Amino acid sequence: MARFSSLLALVVVAVLAGCGRPEFSDAEKQTIASLALSKLPPLKPDTTNRFADVPAAAALGSTLFFDTGMSGGGTVSCSTCHKIDRQFQDDLPQAVGVGRTNRRTMPLAGVAHDPWFFWDGRRDSLWAQALTPLENPLEQAGNRAAFAHYIKARFGERYERIFGPLPNLSGVPANASPLGTDAEKAAWNAMPASQAEEVNRVFANIGKAVAAFERSIAPPQTRFDRFANDLAAGAEPKGDAAFSPEEILGLKLFIGKANCVTCHNGARFADGSFHNTGVPPVAGLPPDRGRVDAVAQVEADPFNCFGAFRDGDASACRELRFMVKTGPELVRAYKTPSLRGAATRPPYMHAGQFSSLDEVVAHYSKAPASVEGVSEVHPLQLSDRERAALVAFLKTLTE
Structure with missing residues (x-):
């Protein structure tokens, strides 16, 4: 009996020892x-954004990310929804900028590893994504001409050290955008094509700077x-x-x-x-149908990988080139x-x-x-x- 008890005790000890x-x-x-x-894996170089890993671009991008001046009314910034102390999101069911949107704010840690951006993938690069809220009337509600003037007035020297000379904006309307109000659209359409391209270039560089900052946010x-x-x-x-x-x-x-x-x-x-x-x-x-409606949006985006504002060559555009465009699964x-x-x-x-x-x-x-x-x-x-x-x-x- 004593021997049996000893064996049983050994079994119990062995089992308990393995519990952890x-x-x-x-x-x-x-x-x-x-x-x-x-x-x-290490972040792949973003060849569509030659400033993606430039520290000065990331520093400017960080400044712009937290700057409420980067909005139509001067009250909203990227950080309004992407809060630094909340994993760069906002705890709300739908994001609230100038108005309430129809989607949840996504956290940003590691986002630069993604091939597509937003819940539906309507943008194909981190820098193109960064531009979209700036002109969304429910988010930052600005317009690209106003942003170009703001950059020149507030950050002109920093911008030019990174991206080169700013264009002459003296003839550019204070407010103009192909996506804005009727007045902003009319002002945009009245601009010479060369002038609109210069504003678009400044606008694209804003996105590239913000993306350089966002690449640094790691889980x-x-x-x-x-x-x-x-x-x-x-x-x-x-x-x-x-x-x-x-x-x-x-x-x-x-x-x-x-x-x-x-x-x-x-x-x-x-x-x-x-x-x-x-x-x-x-x-x-x-109504929100997700990816199926985003395909046309990413194809129409002038800042997509096939557009004129991409750095590098089209070899970087594999995702966009082979994008699944139709099918019930979307x-x-x-x-x-x-x-x-x-x-x-x-x-x-x-x-x-x-x-x-x-x-x-x-x-x-x-x-x-x-x-x-x-x-x-x-x-x-x-x-x-x-x-x-x-x-x-x-x-x-x-x-």
């Missing part, structure tokens, strides 16, 4: 390793990364890198049964692609957001449809049909315990 050591298959370990921040390391690094090294995760049994279950579900990793893959937990996942529309907002398809830091930035989805991660996971578990097009998501029928475990794991993607 998560068991994963070799395939699971490879997948987990691929998600670690250490696997994030921080998280508990998950420390766990993944220890696991890859064959060490037992310790301290905050040690996952609870619930977090381990959530991770296993994420890369296994729940299939989250199909879209949320790579070191940013995002594939850069567009998917219809059956997220419902928000009552009262304008209807109500939106870009996969990065999950890094997601636990601390509700609400979720492209228009803030869900107020918590619990609601997000419940949506994917049920997988309701899309109101238009076909959802790619199939019902997971996760138990309450499994849904809670997934949420617990997602929280490890925060510092």
